[in-house]
Amino acid sequence: xxxxxxxxxxxxxxxxxxxxxxxxxxxxxxxxxxxxxxxxxxxxxxxxxxxxxxxxxxxxxxxxxxxxxxxxxxxxxxxxxxxxxxxxxxxxxxxxxxxxxxxxxxxxxxxxxxxxxxxxxxxxxxxxxxxxxxxxxxxxxxxxxxxxxxxxxxxxxxxxxxxxxxxxxxxxxxxxxxxxxxxxxxxxxxxxxxx
Amino acid sequence: xxxxxxxxxxxxxxxxxxxxxxxxxxxxxxxxxxxxxxxxxxxxxxxxxxxxxxxxxxxxxxxxxxxxxxxxxxxxxxxxxxxxxxxxxxxxxxxxxxxxxxxxxxxxxxxxxxxxxxxxxxxxxxxxxxxxxxxxxxxxxxxxxxxxxxxxxxxxxxxxxxxxxxxxxxxxxxxxxxxxxxxxxxxxxxxxxxx
Numbered sequence: 001x002x003x004x005x006x007x008x009x010x011x012x013x014x015x016x017x018x019x020x021x022x023x024x025x026x027x028x029x030x031x032x033x034x035x036x037x038x039x040x041x042x043x044x045x046x047x048x049x050x051x052x053x054x055x056x057x058x059x060x061x062x063x064x065x066x067x068x069x070x071x072x073x074x075x076x077x078x079x080x081x082x083x084x085x086x087x088x089x090x091x092x093x094x095x096x097x098x099x100x101x102x103x104x105x106x107x108x109x110x111x112x113x114x115x116x117x118x119x120x121x122x123x124x125x126x127x128x129x130x131x132x133x134x135x136x137x138x139x140x141x142x143x144x145x146x147x148x149x150x151x152x153x154x155x156x157x158x159x160x161x162x163x164x165x166x167x168x169x170x171x172x173x174x175x176x177x178x179x180x181x182x183x184x185x186x187x188x189x190x191x192x193x194x195x
Numbered sequence: 196x197x198x199x200x201x202x203x204x205x206x207x208x209x210x211x212x213x214x215x216x217x218x219x220x221x222x223x224x225x226x227x228x229x230x231x232x233x234x235x236x237x238x239x240x241x242x243x244x245x246x247x248x249x250x251x252x253x254x255x256x257x258x259x260x261x262x263x264x265x266x267x268x269x270x271x272x273x274x275x276x277x278x279x280x281x282x283x284x285x286x287x288x289x290x291x292x293x294x295x296x297x298x299x300x301x302x303x304x305x306x307x308x309x310x311x312x313x314x315x316x317x318x319x320x321x322x323x324x325x326x327x328x329x330x331x332x333x334x335x336x337x338x339x340x341x342x343x344x345x346x347x348x349x350x351x352x353x354x355x356x357x358x359x360x361x362x363x364x365x366x367x368x369x370x371x372x373x374x375x376x377x378x379x380x381x382x383x384x385x386x387x388x389x390x
Contacts, residue, residue, distance in 0.1 A: 002257060004246060016219070024211070028210050029209075029239065038239075038240060046198040046201070049229070051225050060199065
């Protein structure tokens with residue numbers, strides 16, 4: 001196999017990149033300067049070599065701890081529990097959350113053989129027991145399995161005297177009623193607040 | 196800048212890859228095994244280091260000559276002239292062309308300062324004069340500039356006794372008349388053939 005075909009193959013393994021897109025990317029790199037391609041290769045290599053899960057929370061980290069766990073000015077008594085490390089970025093971009101995170105690595109899914117032992121639940125228990133955690137915000141996904149995971153974690157942690165919350169559900173900002181799905185609208189009505 | 200941000204940046208320079216797609220690609224690489232990411236980096240590096248223009252035709256090559264120019268069983272008396280190296284692949288995939296290629300590197304575009312000297316026209320003249328070329332198939336693009344480039348090359352090479360052709364224009368296979376654009380249909384009617 002030529003080095004060109006090999007690269008088409010490797011690009012094709014990326015999500016959302018089919019054979020035609022892969023070929024276009026390869027042509028782009030071949031048309032451009034070799035240095036540009038080398039910079040991309042080096043950047044990928046750097047990430048592969050230097051990024052790994054944070055020892056504390058499971059977020060992406062370049063050192064032993066991620067930037068958030070290593071930051072003393074964050075509120076380490078509040079943990080936002082997410083399923084995947086890339087969801088940390090979504091919460092961070094809001095700019096309003098000052099606590100830390102815990103990455104579960106997925107949600108409970110008995111049919112796929114994913115129980116608490118397959119997720120980083122034991123590590124979360126250890127953090128709660130040893131680090132004076134006061135609140136867990138369960139930001140697991142809103143589907144059935146994410147809900148079940150949140151309920152399971154609530155049962156585990158509420159008895160330990162930790163405040164357990166879940167982000168509010170309701171109408172997205174700037175949404176039109178007619179475009180909001182029925183279950184979101186039902187939850188928004190059920191959870192209505194005094195003005 | 197973190198190595199993650201740097202990679203998002205580098206991915207974002209690829210065609211059709213915006214900041215969100217770039218971030219998704221980076222997350223994909225970080226979630227997967229580091230070895231998978233290293234393979235991609237190595238494949239890009241290999242292409243950057245080893246692929247360059249064929250000394251004869253300008254196609255992508257791993258050695259001094261591309262696989263087509265180096266292949267003695269191809270018809271070296273017939274040259275298909277294309278604008279860009281990636282167009283060679285499109286013709287090759289038909290599986291019916293047995294000749295060789297010449298990559299111009301673009302089309303004539305006086306307004307952008309692109310004349311014959313900016314394209315590899317001199318190299319094509321040398322090949323025609325020295326290599327016993329009998330036919331040039333001018334597969335430049337079908338726009339005004341591609342047409343003008345074909346006309347220019349015809350004026351240059353027909354006086355030297357070389358057969359100069361252009362791929363047929365007409366209705367694409369499996370096309371519906373109502374979806375074909377007007378100028379294609381006009382050309383198809385003007386160029387109609389006896390059944």
